[in-house]
Structures are given as C-alpha cells and as structure tokens.
Amino acid sequence: MFQKNAWYVAATPDEIDGKPLGRKICNEQIVFYRGPDGKPVALDDYCPHRGAPLSLGKVESGKLICGYHGLGMGSEGKAVSMPGQRVSGFPCVQSYPVEERYGFIWVWPGDKDKADPELIHKLHWADNPDWAYGGGLYHFNCDYRFVIDNLMDLTHETYLHPTSIGQREIEEVPPTSRMENGSAITSRFMHNIMAPPFWKAALRGNNLKDDVPVDRWQICRFFPPSHVMIDVGVAHAGHGGFEADPAHKVSSVVVDFITPETETSTWYFWGMARNFNARDQGLTDQITSNLSKVFLEDKEMLERQQVNVERTRRPLLSLNIDGGGMHARKIIDQLVSEEQSTS
Amino acid sequence: MFQKNAWYVAATPDEIDGKPLGRKICNEQIVFYRGPDGKPVALDDYCPHRGAPLSLGKVESGKLICGYHGLGMGSEGKAVSMPGQRVSGFPCVQSYPVEERYGFIWVWPGDKDKADPELIHKLHWADNPDWAYGGGLYHFNCDYRFVIDNLMDLTHETYLHPTSIGQREIEEVPPTSRMENGSAITSRFMHNIMAPPFWKAALRGNNLKDDVPVDRWQICRFFPPSHVMIDVGVAHAGHGGFEADPAHKVSSVVVDFITPETETSTWYFWGMARNFNARDQGLTDQITSNLSKVFLEDKEMLERQQVNVERTRRPLLSLNIDGGGMHARKIIDQLVSEEQSTS
Amino acid sequence: MFQKNAWYVAATPDEIDGKPLGRKICNEQIVFYRGPDGKPVALDDYCPHRGAPLSLGKVESGKLICGYHGLGMGSEGKAVSMPGQRVSGFPCVQSYPVEERYGFIWVWPGDKDKADPELIHKLHWADNPDWAYGGGLYHFNCDYRFVIDNLMDLTHETYLHPTSIGQREIEEVPPTSRMENGSAITSRFMHNIMAPPFWKAALRGNNLKDDVPVDRWQICRFFPPSHVMIDVGVAHAGHGGFEADPAHKVSSVVVDFITPETETSTWYFWGMARNFNARDQGLTDQITSNLSKVFLEDKEMLERQQVNVERTRRPLLSLNIDGGGMHARKIIDQLVSEEQSTS
Structure with missing residues (x-):
C-alpha cells in the first residue's frame, strides 16, 4: 500500500x-x-x-x-x-x-x-551553507505507515524517549492537525517549560543558557509519498518561540524519509538540519549521535506493533493525537487509489 | 491439541x-x-x-x-x-x-x-518449611505431549542421561502403568543396585553413604492439563525403599509443568521438591544446577523428534514402556473432546 | 529436478x-x-x-x-x-x-x-599411489544445476576468482562444447600466456619455473547424475600443453560431486587430484587450502543467483560459453524424464 x-x-x-x-x-x-x-x-x-x-x-x-x-x-x-x-x-x-x-x-x-x-520534494535548507545536516539510515521491519504515524504524533516522546526529548508537558498541550495543499500538519506549542536533555544540549551548543524556561515547538508536516519534516526547537521563554530572533533560540528540522522496502519493511532515512552554529562539525556529530539513539528506541516498538497488528487484524483507534497520521493516511489512500485507477 | x-x-x-x-x-x-x-x-x-x-x-x-x-x-x-x-x-x-x-x-x-x-493442581509440598524447591524454565520447540511422553517413560534416562540419572538397571525392570481418578501413573522399582551419579550426590547431600546398594523408585503421575509429578529417590537397600524411614533415604518430587505455547512449542517449568536437608540452600542450588543439565539433554532430542514426526506423519509405536504416555494422551484427548463438544 | x-x-x-x-x-x-x-x-x-x-x-x-x-x-x-x-x-x-x-x-x-x-562413476586416479587427492565439502543454498553451470563455464574465473585462477586470457579464447557418450564436454586451450597465481604456485610445487610462458588447458566433463571432472593444468609453452611430458607440466583433475540436498540446496564435494609430487602432503594441504578459498567465492554468487532467479522466474540466456551447462541440463532432463516415465 x-x-x-x-x-x-x-x-x-x-x-x-x-x-x-x-x-x-x-x-x-x-x-x-x-x-x-x-x-x-x-x-x-x-x-x-x-x-x-x-x-x-x-x-x-x-x-x-x-x-x-x-x-x-x-x-x-x-x-x-x-x-x-x-x-x-x-x-x-x-x-x-x-x-x-x-x-x-x-x-x-x-x-x-x-x-x-x-x-522531487524541495529541501530549502539543503545546499545552504547557513544550515548543517547530519543523519543516518535504519531498517525497520514494519509497514512504513507506522513510522509516519509515529512521527506525526510526538506525544509518544514522553513514553518512548523519556531521557532525551520526552517530557510530561508534551501531553499536557493538545496538538492541532489539519490538511493543507495535499500535506498534513500537526502542531504543538509548549510555553514556559524547562527543556529536556536533548534540547538543553542544543542550547549549550548554541552558547545559550540551558537552565531557564523556554518555549518549545513541534510542527510536523507530512508530504507524499512518505516524507515527514518537523520544525522543532526551543527559544528562551517570552522571546516569540518559533518566531523568536535566532539569538534566543535553537531551531532545526527533523528530516524523515520513510521509504517502503516491502509492504512490511522500511528504509528509514532520518536526520536533523539546523541553522545555528552550522559550521561546527563536532556539534553536528554530537546531535547525530544523540538522534541515532532516539530513533533506535522507536525501532523495537514499531516492529513489535507490526507483529501485534498482523496477529489481531483489529482496527486501530484514532484519537485526537492521531489526527496528523490520519490525515497522512487519507492522503496516501487517495493517491494510491488514483494511481491504481489510471494504470 | x-x-x-x-x-x-x-x-x-x-x-x-x-x-x-x-x-x-x-x-x-x-x-x-x-x-x-x-x-x-x-x-x-x-x-x-x-x-x-x-x-x-x-x-x-x-x-x-x-x-x-x-x-x-x-x-x-x-x-x-x-x-x-x-x-x-x-x-x-x-x-x-x-x-x-x-x-x-x-x-x-x-x-x-x-x-x-x-x-488449580494441589502441591502438598509447597509452602511447607520441611520441603525445599528449586527449578527453572526452558523453551522447547516441540509439541508439549512429547515432553509428557518423555517424563512418563523414564527408560530414556539410560540413553539420554547416562552420566547423571541413567543406569542399565532401569531398562531391566519393566514399568507398570495404570489410570487412576483421571490421572495416569507409571511406576518402576529397582532393588539392590548402585545409585547413579545424581543420586550418589543426593545421598551425600543428606549425609548418607553413597557406596552401598540402594533401592530406587520412580513413580510418575500425569495430571491434566499437562503436569507431571514424579516421586523419585533411593533408600539404602533393605530398609523399605520408597516406604523407608527418612533416616535411610533421599526422596523427592520431580515437578514438571509443561505449558503449551503453541501446538508445536512449549514452556517447560521443571524443578525438584525435596524433604531432606530442606534448609540447605547450597544443596538446593547444586541439585537445580545438576537438573538444568539433565533437562537440556532432553531439549535437543525432543525438538529433533518434532521435526522428524512432522516430516513423516507416521503413527508412533506404543510399547509397554510407553503405557504412561498413552494413558496421558487418552486423558488429554477425552478432555479436549469434551471441551470442544460443549463450546 | x-x-x-x-x-x-x-x-x-x-x-x-x-x-x-x-x-x-x-x-x-x-x-x-x-x-x-x-x-x-x-x-x-x-x-x-x-x-x-x-x-x-x-x-x-x-x-x-x-x-x-x-x-x-x-x-x-x-x-x-x-x-x-x-x-x-x-x-x-x-x-x-x-x-x-x-x-x-x-x-x-x-x-x-x-x-x-x-x-558408480569410475575414478581412474583414486587408489593410485602416483596420484594425490585433497578436498572438502560446502553446503550451497542453491539448485545443484547452478553449480554444474558454474563448473562447465570457467569464463567466470576471470571475474569471480581474479586473484587465484582467473586471468584475462580465459575469455579471449572461446570454449568448444559437445556431447559424447552421455556426457558433456567443454574445452578451452590457451597458448603462450603467463600463469595466474594458483598455477604459479603449482609450478613451484613441482619444481618448475613459474616466470616463463605456459600453455593452459581446461577440459570440463559433466557425467550424470551431477559430477563434473575438469582436466586442468599448465605446461611450459611449446612442450605440447595437455599432452606435454610430465617433466614440463603440472596437471590435475578438479573433482566435483554436486549432490542435491533438496531442489534448492546442494552438498558440494570439491577437491583436486594431481599426479605430480603426489607424495608431498604439505603440497596437498596447500592446494586444498587455496581451493577452499576459490570455491567459497562461488558460494555467495550462486546463492544470490538462486534468490534472483526465484524472484523473477525469467528464462536464462544461453550463450556460446554456456554450451557445456546446456548440454549437461539436456542430459539431466532426458534422464529425469526417462526415470519418471518408467516409475
């Protein structure tokens, strides 16, 4: 599919x-x-x-x-x-x-x-010297759509990534989801919270204080066939959050190319593009290493989810938090259906 | 099944x-x-x-x-x-x-x-301070009934466990089998023989001589759905065997819970309960360690038997020594058939 | 098949x-x-x-x-x-x-x-003290006929075994193939070339110069059900090649018994019989060790070929170089067909 x-x-x-x-x-x-x-x-x-x-x-x-x-x-x-x-x-x-x-x-x-x-999906940050990119490739034994669901609902960070990017405040703020120009968008904005370990390290990497309250954002965008780009970052609280002046924030894009190998296995190209301290290769390496551990935590959960869903064939629940993934699946269903009717 | x-x-x-x-x-x-x-x-x-x-x-x-x-x-x-x-x-x-x-x-x-x-099957020895228990868990890739067959016919000890509990005399004494109150029983009594290594160690563990003739017993009981309890032990010869005074014997129960995982795989909870020197944890550990090696010898044989029987689909022979397992299978067949007819 | x-x-x-x-x-x-x-x-x-x-x-x-x-x-x-x-x-x-x-x-x-x-296929060199044999056994996850194809077309040596027996000159000389008395034969003769590393070592093992031009031969014979015997060797150039006096050549037989395990897996008994320096066990061991590396290079290729052919089910091309394998397959097809019609 x-x-x-x-x-x-x-x-x-x-x-x-x-x-x-x-x-x-x-x-x-x-x-x-x-x-x-x-x-x-x-x-x-x-x-x-x-x-x-x-x-x-x-x-x-x-x-x-x-x-x-x-x-x-x-x-x-x-x-x-x-x-x-x-x-x-x-x-x-x-x-x-x-x-x-x-x-x-x-x-x-x-x-x-x-x-x-x-x-080909445009990447505004690529080939731009003000941006740096680091990433890797994982093979997941699951339907690529489970990876999309995962990335379009970051509520799971609280539970699956508690030592890096997860924090209680994520689930206290409901996300909002919508479709826009054939893509799906889910956003969540958290205000005046303490940054979790991954973002504390990023603040330090941009020579910013890590022990003061921040505003945090997550804007997940699904683009067909199976790319998810997520604006993420934190800004010192009260400076405008996502819109804050670069001097007050660390801002980046989680880049996810989720390429089906078969119906039940996936090549997952993950990475992060950032436009702070872009020439610091040591920082790029450190961020990439941290991310590699985060995405490995997803691997076991998604592969076991695949086995469980194949076992039961029950329909999945679609809650408010699943809105982004639902929109993404609707877009996929529509495009696959169009493709099949014209071939 | x-x-x-x-x-x-x-x-x-x-x-x-x-x-x-x-x-x-x-x-x-x-x-x-x-x-x-x-x-x-x-x-x-x-x-x-x-x-x-x-x-x-x-x-x-x-x-x-x-x-x-x-x-x-x-x-x-x-x-x-x-x-x-x-x-x-x-x-x-x-x-x-x-x-x-x-x-x-x-x-x-x-x-x-x-x-x-x-x-729930009653265990008279559990929660009794005069008894000690030690055991473990193995996963066997075979039909659970092959494990029951194995435990209801201890003739195999001579061949599969020759360095621990096996001895020639086992096969010289034919076992007797019967059904009783919905359980199956197979017994074998050997008189005036030398104990094999496992039982010599047990005798020493109970401060008894290990270089004198003993009487040895094996009373295997199958209880549905799939438990096998085996009274085993040796007594210095001529003191009454199974009925001998505790001062002259080492007596215990091999405890086997043989729980189907699937039709062709099994969780095998094995152990031994004893009422001699029950407070000696070092003895419990030593017996458990010895048993863990014995039951591992069964694993390869039973898993390869499973493959071979699936390959040929031939009927198995049922000899005198297989009487206990045959009774057990009859009980299982009857109960499964009743269960299916009422559901 | x-x-x-x-x-x-x-x-x-x-x-x-x-x-x-x-x-x-x-x-x-x-x-x-x-x-x-x-x-x-x-x-x-x-x-x-x-x-x-x-x-x-x-x-x-x-x-x-x-x-x-x-x-x-x-x-x-x-x-x-x-x-x-x-x-x-x-x-x-x-x-x-x-x-x-x-x-x-x-x-x-x-x-x-x-x-x-x-x-039983006759081996003229076996039990003959003037000949020495060394060999081994590999398990290949492929149809046994892919191994026969491989051995009846040594063109592949140039690509798959470039550091041992392969050399450019192999593919410059087209092989000739024919059927003869129910067997298939493919021959290739190369003149006035430098020996590749495996044959240089063999020349030295027979106390012959390895830095002078040689004539090289490969005469592959398929015998049903699935044996391939290959006359191979080199002689100092101009002494008659395959027919040269033993004093000027190293001559041996690559011995291949390619026994089907299943339709898609094979027991491959490989070895080399030689009639030079036959009593030198060290030389036998060295040749066998060298050959074991060569045949391991075939394993990956043939197992991946098996997967690819199962995936596509396309017909294979049959070029001039494939003539020996084609003849062998014709013989197999004929014999299997006869066997099935009489059973």
Whole structure:
C-alpha cells in the first residue's frame, strides 16, 4: 500500500561511490551505481545473462560489470559488452528514473514516463551553507505507515524517549492537525517549560543558557509519498518561540524519509538540519549521535506493533493525537487509489 | 491439541515483579503484571489505542502504562486513563483469570466463567518449611505431549542421561502403568543396585553413604492439563525403599509443568521438591544446577523428534514402556473432546 | 529436478567413522553409519519406536542404537533389539543402497532394485599411489544445476576468482562444447600466456619455473547424475600443453560431486587430484587450502543467483560459453524424464 509513481529517497551518495549498491525499494530489487558522467543509475539488479545480482559486480569507467561473467551494462539497462559475445540481442532489464539532489539519491519506482525531477520534494535548507545536516539510515521491519504515524504524533516522546526529548508537558498541550495543499500538519506549542536533555544540549551548543524556561515547538508536516519534516526547537521563554530572533533560540528540522522496502519493511532515512552554529562539525556529530539513539528506541516498538497488528487484524483507534497520521493516511489512500485507477 | 479450560503455570513470581511480562500461553498472547493489590493480572498483550504490546510498557501503582503513548490499563482489560483523552469509550481487551499460588503464576486461557481457583493442581509440598524447591524454565520447540511422553517413560534416562540419572538397571525392570481418578501413573522399582551419579550426590547431600546398594523408585503421575509429578529417590537397600524411614533415604518430587505455547512449542517449568536437608540452600542450588543439565539433554532430542514426526506423519509405536504416555494422551484427548463438544 | 536412480556422493569416510551421520540427500533424510562388517549402511533417519532421529544415537558393534530409548537397528532397516521388548513386529524403515569406493561414501536414493555398484562413476586416479587427492565439502543454498553451470563455464574465473585462477586470457579464447557418450564436454586451450597465481604456485610445487610462458588447458566433463571432472593444468609453452611430458607440466583433475540436498540446496564435494609430487602432503594441504578459498567465492554468487532467479522466474540466456551447462541440463532432463516415465 504505497505509491509507485513518486520520488523516494533510496540511498545517500556515499553508498554508491566507487561500487554498486543493491537495495529493494517499493518491492523493486534495484542496483544503484554511478554512470559514465558520475550521475546515479538505477537498474533491475538482475544480469540478463544468468540472473546474477549486478550489485555483486563492479563499476569500470561508469559501466556496470557483472561479477559472474563480465557482462557490461549501460545505464539504460541494455547490455553493452561481454567478452567474446555479441550482446545486441540480449534482453534489456528495467531502468529506473534516478536523481541525485540535496545530498540524497532519489528513485522513482513506478511508471518512467511520469517521472519529472521537478516533483522531487524541495529541501530549502539543503545546499545552504547557513544550515548543517547530519543523519543516518535504519531498517525497520514494519509497514512504513507506522513510522509516519509515529512521527506525526510526538506525544509518544514522553513514553518512548523519556531521557532525551520526552517530557510530561508534551501531553499536557493538545496538538492541532489539519490538511493543507495535499500535506498534513500537526502542531504543538509548549510555553514556559524547562527543556529536556536533548534540547538543553542544543542550547549549550548554541552558547545559550540551558537552565531557564523556554518555549518549545513541534510542527510536523507530512508530504507524499512518505516524507515527514518537523520544525522543532526551543527559544528562551517570552522571546516569540518559533518566531523568536535566532539569538534566543535553537531551531532545526527533523528530516524523515520513510521509504517502503516491502509492504512490511522500511528504509528509514532520518536526520536533523539546523541553522545555528552550522559550521561546527563536532556539534553536528554530537546531535547525530544523540538522534541515532532516539530513533533506535522507536525501532523495537514499531516492529513489535507490526507483529501485534498482523496477529489481531483489529482496527486501530484514532484519537485526537492521531489526527496528523490520519490525515497522512487519507492522503496516501487517495493517491494510491488514483494511481491504481489510471494504470 | 490442548485444553483451554484449565489452569496452566505461566510464569514464576519473580518474572512479574516490578515489570510486565509478555508470554504466549496456549496461543494466547498475554501480558502478566501485578495489579494495584499486588495480585497478578493477565491481559491480551495489545494496547487498544494503536496495537502496541503492553508488555513493552511499565507498571505504575498497579496500573499498566503503555510504553508508546501512555494509555493506562486497568486489571479488567479496560483503559482507565490516557493523557488528554477520555477513554471511557475505548474497546476493552480480553482479561484472563490468573492466580498466584505455590510459588507459581497460573493462568486459565479459556472460558473465564469456568475458571475456579479450586481447580488449580494441589502441591502438598509447597509452602511447607520441611520441603525445599528449586527449578527453572526452558523453551522447547516441540509439541508439549512429547515432553509428557518423555517424563512418563523414564527408560530414556539410560540413553539420554547416562552420566547423571541413567543406569542399565532401569531398562531391566519393566514399568507398570495404570489410570487412576483421571490421572495416569507409571511406576518402576529397582532393588539392590548402585545409585547413579545424581543420586550418589543426593545421598551425600543428606549425609548418607553413597557406596552401598540402594533401592530406587520412580513413580510418575500425569495430571491434566499437562503436569507431571514424579516421586523419585533411593533408600539404602533393605530398609523399605520408597516406604523407608527418612533416616535411610533421599526422596523427592520431580515437578514438571509443561505449558503449551503453541501446538508445536512449549514452556517447560521443571524443578525438584525435596524433604531432606530442606534448609540447605547450597544443596538446593547444586541439585537445580545438576537438573538444568539433565533437562537440556532432553531439549535437543525432543525438538529433533518434532521435526522428524512432522516430516513423516507416521503413527508412533506404543510399547509397554510407553503405557504412561498413552494413558496421558487418552486423558488429554477425552478432555479436549469434551471441551470442544460443549463450546 | 534430479535423478533418484543414481549414485551420489553422500559423505567422506571420516564422517561416519565411530558415529552416525544424519544427512539429507535428494530429499531423503538418511542416517549413515558403519555396520557390523565396517561397511557403510544408509537408513531412513527415523526410529520406528517414537520417531527420534537415529543419527542422534550411537553405533555399538555395528548396530545403530537409538539415543532416546535404546532401540537397536540392523543394517536392513529392521529393529533387532530393544531392552525389555520383542521387536519382531516393529515396522521397518527404508534402507538405501550405499557403497564405499574411491574414498567416498556413495548412496542411491531411488529404486533399490536398480542400484548396481558397477554404475558408480569410475575414478581412474583414486587408489593410485602416483596420484594425490585433497578436498572438502560446502553446503550451497542453491539448485545443484547452478553449480554444474558454474563448473562447465570457467569464463567466470576471470571475474569471480581474479586473484587465484582467473586471468584475462580465459575469455579471449572461446570454449568448444559437445556431447559424447552421455556426457558433456567443454574445452578451452590457451597458448603462450603467463600463469595466474594458483598455477604459479603449482609450478613451484613441482619444481618448475613459474616466470616463463605456459600453455593452459581446461577440459570440463559433466557425467550424470551431477559430477563434473575438469582436466586442468599448465605446461611450459611449446612442450605440447595437455599432452606435454610430465617433466614440463603440472596437471590435475578438479573433482566435483554436486549432490542435491533438496531442489534448492546442494552438498558440494570439491577437491583436486594431481599426479605430480603426489607424495608431498604439505603440497596437498596447500592446494586444498587455496581451493577452499576459490570455491567459497562461488558460494555467495550462486546463492544470490538462486534468490534472483526465484524472484523473477525469467528464462536464462544461453550463450556460446554456456554450451557445456546446456548440454549437461539436456542430459539431466532426458534422464529425469526417462526415470519418471518408467516409475
């Protein structure tokens, strides 16, 4: 239950530097590598000769060489060379539209003709020297929609992440959710509270006092097919919160690309973009390390939720706090339904 | 193929002290914890909000708090609290009759209305200071009836446990089996033999000579749904065997609660109760350690038997030595059949 | 998709010395052991009493004793003893024709009446003191025919084994394939090339110069049901190659018994027989160690090929280089088809 005609984050650039990468995206088994011009290529990970995975091969001058018998693949999915063989009659393998943008490799697993690079989700902070980004990749054995639900309802931070970003005050302020231009938004604003450990560290990282009351915000935005961007931060209380002058706040974006591997497994690209102290790589590393622990706490819960929901097949409750996830699922349902009716 | 309307041992008390325990019993996925009065509670391990396993949560003042979004469950399976939510309309989850008795947590996975605590199997030695008990828990990947067969035919000790409790003389004395009051009994009495290593150690543990001939007994009793209690011991030869004066013997009960997890997997609670030198905790620990090795030898054999029987689906032979297990299976068949015809 | 009426290598003699061995061959779960005369016996690995795997038992004076309750099996699959039991009425288990020959244990998993030991594949070099043999056993999770394809097309050495036996010149010389007397043959002859590392070491092992041009040969022969014997070697260039006088060459046979475990898994007995410096055990050990690394490189490729082919179910290409494997598959298809039409 996911869109095929959409741009998904499939990898980070370092994963395809110098060698091919095999990865399943939306049930498509794909090999990613850099072609002759250095641009990423995405093909069915299947050698048309004897079915070997091309990702076990190597890349020579932008040509993907099968590691079994040396068949060379061109970036269109056509065999272009093989020692002692004429390859012009070989069957082609599928190629996938793929782009490198904003520090990610994006793939379009569906109908090639509809793949317009302009549809790639815009990241205003990427390629901007005033912003820094750090992140990682986790594999979750669960439906990607459980990850979206998780990120569109941060109430869970109180319970699942009590030592980092969770605090009692989160659940005391009800969130508000709405749909807007085909995206779903859930916001929560907390006033005059003490920052939890993760944000105390961030305040110190921006040379701000961490022992005074703050205003805290969480503005979660779901964008199809499965991205969640969350404006998060704290400002010294009374300075305007989210709108406060940069001198009084630490403000960042939790970046979540939640790419289905199969119906019940997910590649979760997580990270944080920030525009304070952006040139401090040590701070980036520290924040990334802290985040990696937070998102690992989600992994066990979501994988066990998957097992439990498969076991019972009961409908889930949808409370006020689940509004953001509900909106997101409505958007997904609508887009998948449209996609299926036109194919 | 097991009774649902019966009391099974599900856990030991230490397993639910201070935290919830998730465990599948007779195909029911259950969370066990201590309620407000300290008494055990057993619920479907499923949060009615979003399906998270409640066993990943925590217990606060006897209320089970879901670890995902903080829903609080009462001991009847009804949500009783959730931050910022009215929970009165939430669907309930199933609760199971559960009792703490004799040092075990007992659960009734079937029809709640039929769960009478008086039906819990009596353990005459429990809560008696003249007796000591030590035991453990193993998970076996086999049908629980293979464990019952194993314990109702101790001929296997000669082959599977040759360095501890096995000896040639076991197979030289044919056992006798019978049914009695809805239980199955198999007995074997050996006279004027040398004790095997396990029993030599027990004799020394009771300050008795271990290098003189003994009389040895094994009286296996199966009680539904799946408990096996075995009177075992040795007495210096000629003093009356099982009936000998305590001054001349070491006498104990092998305690086996064989609780189905699924049709093909089993929670095996094993242990030994003894009424010699009962206050010697070091002796209890030593006996428990020795037993843990013995029952581990059964694990590989029974799990491989399960695989082999599934592979061939041939009928098993039933010899004289298998009489106890056959009686036990007849009792089980009868009870399951009755249960199914009335439900 | 394999012959049942054929002799397969099932084990090496050391594997059944002193203890039974459980191994699945062509979907038959078999226990191998040495009977009263020291000759190998092969039976269904199933105790007729309670279904325990007989391979968990032990062998006493050539009688297989079940490790659970002591049932003794005779080499015809008939129970011959059990403590305190008459066994004459016990059901028999299947026995399989089995032979020890040429340093291997051979089994016939099909129709017993057709098992003629004269049909065992002849190994001219075995039991010949002028020849030495060293080998090993790997378990591959793939269809055995992928291993045959691999060995009947050594083009892959260039890509999969570049640091040992692979070299560019292999793919510059097209192989020739043909069928002959129910076997398939693929040959490749390379002239005036430098030897790759594996063969340089072999030249030194035969006290020959390794830094001069050589002629190299590869003559792969497939014999049903699934054996591949490959004449391989190098001779100093210009001395006649394969036909050169022993003083100028290193010549050996790659020995491959590719025994199906199931349709998608394989016991791969690999090794090398050589007739130079045959009494040098250190050389045998070194060659065997080098080969073990080579064949491990095939394992990952073939297991991933299996997954990929199962995923896509597309037909494989058959190029000139695949001729040997194609002939082998034709022979297999023919024999399996004959077998099925007469059964």
